[in-house]
Amino acid sequence: MHKLYKLQRVFLPYIIAVFCLLATCSVMGQGLYDHSFRDINNKEVRLGDFAGKKILFMILPVNPADSLIVQLKGFVAAYGNRVQVIGVLSQEDGASQATKAAINARYGNTGILLTDVLYSRKGGGQSPVMKWLTSKEENGHFDMDVKGSGHKFFINGQGKLYAVLGSNSSLLSPFVQKVMNASESGVQPVPVKDSLKS
Incomplete structure (x- = not known):
């Protein structure tokens, strides 16, 4: 009996630590790299495949x-x-299954990866990827809703959302260049968010 008590005393802190770790992991939710989506050609794309690379x-x-x-x-x-x-x-x-061929033809030569048609706005039907991008509980920085086309979400090489820009920011602007270069010096960027006017 004394040996059993001694074993419990030795292992109890470890058991408690494991339970605390498991509870913390379940509260934190999924990271971006845990998600996947279907592309315009209905192929599964795992975001974990882009680990170490920035994503826009x-x-x-x-x-x-x-x-x-x-x-x-x-x-x-x-x-x-x-x-x-x-x-x-x-x-x-306005994207739909019927417009996919025309959309693919229009964007096909830009060098970007196109998702299948997704629900981007908050609500019950919102895709898990868009929920991660628009919910502070998921991404740790921003809680906002997409107001229309042109919104940009910048992810660093560690899978962290570090900037959200509205539709009024050109991809070729000096500000976007600063956002893109923000984490290349090894310094973690401070999250930025410009005006989200549509």
């Missing part, structure tokens, strides 16, 4: 202006393989 999520309009296509091509040319651009096709902005 951008809500795309169904009928983009030529200037946006030029911006996307210029951005991809400037940052090359340092960033993965993921264009989100938003159901609320």
Whole structure:
């Protein structure tokens, strides 16, 4: 009996520590790299495959202006393989299964990865990836709703959301260049968020 009590005393702190660790992990939720989505060609894309690389999520309009296509091509040319651009096709902005072929043709030569049609706005049908991007409980920085196409979400190489920019920020602007270069010096950037006017 005395040996059993001694064993309990020795192992009890370890057992409590394991339970605390498990409870902490379950409260923290999933990281971005734990999520996946379907691309426009219905192939599964695991975000964990982009670990170590910056990611830019951008809500795309169904009928983009030529200037946006030029911006996307210029951005991809400037940052090359340092960033993965993921264009989100938003159901609320008019993307549908019927318009996928036209959308794919329009954005196909920009060098970006297109999602399948997703619910981007908050609510019961919101996709898990968009929930992570728009909920502070999930991403640790921002709690906001997508107001339309053009919104940009910047993820660093560790899978952390560090900047959210509205539709009024050009991908080729000096400010976006500063945001992109913010974490390359090894210093963690302070999260920034510009005006989210549509």
